[in-house]
Amino acid sequence: AQRVTQPEKLLSVFKGAPVELKCNYSYSGSPELFWYVQYSRQRLQLLLRHISRESIKGFTADLNKGETSFHLKKPFAQEEDSAMYYCALKGYSSASKIIFGSGTRLSIRP
Amino acid sequence: NAGVTQTPKFQVLKTGQSMTLQCAQDMNHNSMYWYRQDPGMGLRLIYYSASEGTTDKGEVPNGYNVSRLNKREFSLRLESAAPSQTSVYFCASSVASGLDQPQHFGDGTRLSIL
Numbered sequence: 252a253q254r255v256t257q258p259e260k261l262l263s264v265f266k267g268a269p270v271e272l273k274c275n276y277s278y279s280g281s282p283e284l285f286w287y288v289q290y291s292r293q294r295l296q297l298l299l300r301h302i303s304r305e306s307i308k309g310f311t312a313d314l315n316k317g318e319t320s321f322h323l324k325k326p327f328a329q330e331e332d333s334a335m336y337y338c339a340l341k342g343y344s345s346a347s348k349i350i351f352g353s354g355t356r357l358s359i360r361p
Numbered sequence: 362n363a364g365v366t367q368t369p370k371f372q373v374l375k376t377g378q379s380m381t382l383q384c385a386q387d388m389n390h391n392s393m394y395w396y397r398q399d400p401g402m403g404l405r406l407i408y409y410s411a412s413e414g415t416t417d418k419g420e421v422p423n424g425y426n427v428s429r430l431n432k433r434e435f436s437l438r439l440e441s442a443a444p445s446q447t448s449v450y451f452c453a454s455s456v457a458s459g460l461d462q463p464q465h466f467g468d469g470t471r472l473s474i475l
Contacts, residue, residue: 255403285462294364295404295451295466337403341462348419349462351403 253278255340255352263358264328272323272355274312274338284314284321287337287351295337298323308332333359363387367452367467374442374474382437382470384452392455393435394419394463395427397448404451410435442474 254277264270276282286298299307301314301321312323321338338352368383386393391412396404396419406419410429424446426438439446450470453463 260401283462294468295453297462297464300462339403339462348406351405353401353403 253282253340253342253347253350255338255350257336257338257352257355259355260353261356261358263360265360266330267327270323270325270328270332270357270359272336272338272357274321274323274352276319276321276338276340278319278340278342281316281343283341283343284312285339285341285349286310286312286321286323287339288334289337290331290334298336328359330359330361333357365452365454365465365467367450367470369470370468371471372473374439374472376442376444376474378442379438379440380442381439382450382452382472383434384436384467385434386452386454386465387433388454388456388465389432390454390456390465391432392457392461392463393429394453394455395425395435395437396451396453396463397421397446398451398469399448407437407450444474446472447474448472 256275284301288298289295310325335354335356337354341349365386394409395407398404405421408427410416413432416427428436452467455461455464
């Protein structure tokens, strides 16, 4: 069965420190992985997807099929990174539904 | 552009009452989705519409109906509200036809069933 696990409900780091938001998945096949973000008083939005291999707002995420993980990383946290982050998975089948993790609240301390 | 607009933002219902949540997008997107979010859980797909004129069940469709009125609008109806449907509801859209990852979300509707 498809499952996305974000083990940390809350992650608090100091400004300038590295950030790693963990995401582990369970899927029998090759999934597509995504990170979504919701800043305070803003709408949920797509942050990045693994197939794009892009860096958005300094964040990157590498799909590790061996460890079935898709951790979100940023080398130097900024206060504006404080938000709720959701990892999501979708199978490659056109009929595959997207599954969201329960989310991690990232708090950046000044 | 407003993006995805949901109404209402808040609603309190009594058990057994019915109501319709409205959603409209102005981006000419083909696919639209309804999700619910409960405390400590990720978003769960209720229904989706992969293109105008089509609707399909998601992960948790029981107790809901949907209508894709036209390309812009996708409404969610609770015929007989139950306390288990207390949740935050999000509408979303994506440009591609088919079951795609949602790209744009509305602000959400916080619904309480007493």
